[in-house]
Amino acid sequence: MREQSAHSTPQDHSVHAQQKKKSLALTLMEYGKTILITVLAAFLLKVFVLDAYRIPSTSMENTLQIGDFLLVNKIAYGLRTPRHLPLVTRTLPSFTLSFFQNIHRGDVIVFEFPGGMNEVTSPEYAHYIKRCIGLPGDTVEIHSGLVSVNKILIPFPLHGIQTDHPNGNSWRQNPEMFPQGSTFSNVNYGPIIVPKQGDILKLEPATIAPWRMLIEREGHTVRTANNMILIDGAAASTYRVRQNYYFVLGDNRDNSMDSRYWGFVPDDHLIGEALFVYWSWDTEVSVSNISEKLSAIRWKRIGTLIR
Numbered sequence: 579m580r581e582q583s584a585h586s587t588p589q590d591h592s593v594h595a596q597q598k599k600k601s602l603a604l605t606l607m608e609y610g611k612t613i614l615i616t617v618l619a620a621f622l623l624k625v626f627v628l629d630a631y632r633i634p635s636t637s638m639e640n641t642l643q644i645g646d647f648l649l650v651n652k653i654a655y656g657l658r659t660p661r662h663l664p665l666v667t668r669t670l671p672s673f674t675l676s677f678f679q680n681i682h683r684g685d686v687i688v689f690e691f692p693g694g695m696n697e698v699t700s701p702e703y704a705h706y707i708k709r710c711i712g713l714p715g716d717t718v719e720i721h722s723g724l725v726s727v728n729k730i731l732i733p734f735p736l737h738g739i740q741t742d743h744p745n746g747n748s749w750r751q752n753p754e755m756f757p758q759g760s761t762f763s764n765v766n767y768g769p770i771i772v773p774k775q776g777d778i779l780k781l782e783p784a785t786i787a788p789w790r791m792l793i794e795r796e797g798h799t800v801r802t803a804n805n806m807i808l809i810d811g812a813a814a815s816t817y818r819v820r821q822n823y824y825f826v827l828g829d830n831r832d833n834s835m836d837s838r839y840w841g842f843v844p845d846d847h848l849i850g851e852a853l854f855v856y857w858s859w860d861t862e863v864s865v866s867n868i869s870e871k872l873s874a875i876r877w878k879r880i881g882t883l884i885r
Contacts, residue, residue, distance in 0.1 A: 625660050627653055629849075630856070631688060631705060637828035637835065638707060640737045641686070646879065647857040650688045654851035655681055661690060661846065662703055669699070672846040681824065681848075683727065685710045686884050689826075690847040695756050695840050698794045707852060708836050709735060712825030714774030720767035720838075723831060736885070738829035756841045757788035764838050770825070772842060777819040781807045789817065795844065796820045821845045852884040 633646040642648070652658065657675040681687065688707045693700035712718040716727050723740060725732045734740055755762040762768065773779075779789050783802045790800050796819075798809050806813050823842035828834025837843070860874035 625652075626657060627651075631707070631852075633707070636833050637830050638686070638709075639739050639830040639833075641709075641735055641829045641884065642707065642852075642855075643858065643876075643879070645859050645861040645876070646855045648855050648884065649853045650850040651853050652850035655848060658848065674845070681710055681713065681851075683710060683713055683716075683732075686852040687824075687826070687843075688849040688852060689843050690849060691840075692795065692842075692844055692847050693840065695758060696791065698791065705849065706826075708826035708828055708834070710824050711827045712772040712837075714772055714822040714824070715777075716772045716825070717769050718767075718772060718825050719769045720765060723765040725827070735829040738831065739833075741832045754839060756837065756839055759787050762838070764832070767838055772825045773819045773823045775819055775822045775845075779817045779819065781815055781817055783807060791841065792819070792823075793817055824848075854884055855879050855882040858882075 629650050629652055631648055631650055633642045633644055633648070636644060655674075659670070659672055659674075661669050661672045686707065687710050688705055691700045691704040691706045711725060711732065712727055717729075719726045719729075725734075755764070755767070757770075773792065781789065783805055786800070786802065786807055793800050793809065799811070801808050808814070809817065822845040824845075825837045826843055827836045827838070858876040858879035859871070860876070863871050863874040865871050
């Protein structure tokens with residue numbers, strides 16, 4: 579019996595080509611889906627859970643040094659929606675789901691800079707890192723550089739930098755100090771009470787200065803007329819604080835712009851708690867010289883827990 583030879587027709591080639599295209603399209607779709615899920619997961623992780631920051635100034639020396647790169651736990655104090663997103667210029671309302679611990683006194687925290695002493699909002703979006711000294715409702719005082727909270731002396735940070743002040747004087751004095759009109763200096767400061775949610779502030783035209791910016795930052799207009807205080811156009815003698823606030827200091831006390839100069843950190847400006855240094859090197863060394871840059875790596879600081 580004679581065997582019949584198989585022949586492929588143009589139709590067979592067309593079907594095979596369509597199958598290859600379909601298979602390629604499915605493969606590309608799978609790769610695309612994987613990449614999209616990976617990018618989305620990384621984005622959500624960065625926005626809500628863990629983020630990296632670099633230390634650009636000396637205000638936290640020697641706890642943190644210029645050139646330290648650190649990871650920040652953004653859910654340490656609850657799940658917070660971000661106030662800023664990439665490619666979005668407007669500030670977004672922030673919401674918090676508090677299911678973790680609250681801030682402890684002494685925590686090193688990262689937050690969005692709320693603005694200068696006389697600024698309702700900061701002209702630029704900037705992250706600051708400082709040590710939380712005063713919790714909502716605390717009374718903070720500094721005498722000759724020694725910090726007390728609620729009349730209890732607070733130990734100086736283990737790796738902080740403190741200059742002796744035998745005369746209790748400082749070159750930084752009012753009118754630089756917060757609140758405006760105070761006679762405080764950076765080494766003799768307070769007492770000042772850190773506002774907490776629900777506090778009732780008594781308002782008088784002669785003493786409105788310390789609270790004007792807080793009220794305006796909480797979304798109101800404040801002005802005085804005919805010896806009266808007007809909030810959103812209505813006469814007011816009291817104001818109920820809407821959120822919690824914190825008082826922060828740098829560990830390098832004489833070289834830190836902190837709550838002594840611009841005021842309290844609002845709760846909705848918190849970003850998270852600093853965890854550990856994952857990389858550190860001397861940023862003054864140019865990357866053009868590879869050998870010197872490699873020798874500038876601070877190996878002993880890598881992995882350092884931030885306390």
